[in-house]
Amino acid sequence: MISPKITVENLSIGYEDYAVMNNLNFEVGNGEIFVVMGASGCGKSTLLRTMIGLQDALSGSISYGGKNFNNAPEDEKSEMLRSFGVLYQGGALWSAMTLEENIALPLRRFTKFSESDIKELVNLKLALVGLRGFGNFYPSEISGGMRKRAGLARAIALDPQILFFDEPSAGLDPVSSRRLDELILQMRDSTGATVVIVTHELASIFTVADRAIYLDNKTRTQTAIGNPKELLKSGNADVRTFLNRGVDPLSTQDKL
Numbered sequence: 001m002i003s004p005k006i007t008v009e010n011l012s013i014g015y016e017d018y019a020v021m022n023n024l025n026f027e028v029g030n031g032e033i034f035v036v037m038g039a040s041g042c043g044k045s046t047l048l049r050t051m052i053g054l055q056d057a058l059s060g061s062i063s064y065g066g067k068n069f070n071n072a073p074e075d076e077k078s079e080m081l082r083s084f085g086v087l088y089q090g091g092a093l094w095s096a097m098t099l100e101e102n103i104a105l106p107l108r109r110f111t112k113f114s115e116s117d118i119k120e121l122v123n124l125k126l127a128l129v130g131l132r133g134f135g136n137f138y139p140s141e142i143s144g145g146m147r148k149r150a151g152l153a154r155a156i157a158l159d160p161q162i163l164f165f166d167e168p169s170a171g172l173d174p175v176s177s178r179r180l181d182e183l184i185l186q187m188r189d190s191t192g193a194t195v196v197i198v199t200h201e202l203a204s205i206f207t208v209a210d211r212a213i214y215l216d217n218k219t220r221t222q223t224a225i226g227n228p229k230e231l232l233k234s235g236n237a238d239v240r241t242f243l244n245r246g247v248d249p250l251s252t253q254d255k256l
């Protein structure tokens with residue numbers, strides 16, 4: 001049994017009167033890597049934004065460590081937000097700041113650490129993502145894969161308990177993408193953080209996910225949840241087809 005760090009109950013997400021997904025129910029255990037997957041436009045990013053408080057749920061609840069998040073008073077919500085690290089799609093680094101300044105930003109804003117402690121922590125985080133010695137570079141001076149890793153260094157600056165990734169492989173070549181996957185696994189193993197990743201990159205899903213949830217855009221709800229390798233064998237036809245690049249591995253026709 002997983003001990004639930006995140007509990008989502010009867011959640012509907014969307015925009016004003018338009019529900020993108022309904023009746024979402026799942027738990028993410030402590031230290032688990034949980035992937036949100038599904039076709040383009042099914043609502044993966046909307047779910048992520050709702051889980052980190054960037055948009056309101058239409059109904060239902062999201063709890064972290066047993067504490068309700070989406071209906072919590074603002075001060076409690078901010079407290080919970082401090083235990084999250086988020087890596088947005090583009091890395092979202094400030095272009096006019098060096099990597100060092102970017103990573104120091106949350107430390108300066110949320111801690112009272114001295115400048116020398118901040119410098120030491122920044123160097124540690126840069127080393128963790130394989131960017132030792134790049135602190136004085138600007139985002140425009142490094143590759144896309146390096147920018148993602150720098151974004152990750154900033155996301156882990158405050159030692160978050162939960163890490164959220166929005167399409168981490170987007171725009172990366174296969175080698176950089178694989179390297180980032182390895183880094184995500186390494187990060188989870190060394191920090192014990194719980195990780196939620198939104199992606200439709202199959203290679204990443206099979207490499208990193210302990211479990212994955214499939215958001216189905218026809219029925220507008222989740223239709224499968226489990227380990228991706230098991231879902232490929234015994235999930236419903238839609239999730240098997242999704243996980244096998246559009247061909248159901250179990251259909252008789254495709255076996256001929």
Ligand SMILES: Nc1ncnc2c1ncn2[C@@H]1O[C@H](COP(=O)(O)OP(=O)(O)OP(=O)(O)O)[C@@H](O)[C@H]1O
Nearest residue numbers: 015018020038039040041042043044045046047200
């Ligand atoms: N600001 C918005 N206002 C209204 N509808 C929106 C808004 N943003 C997204 N949508 C709609 O919500 C649905 C879900 O979008 P979302 O970006 O969450 O999907 P996704 O699964 O993350 O897609 P992708 O894999 O292409 O990034 C889509 O139909 C989209 O058109």
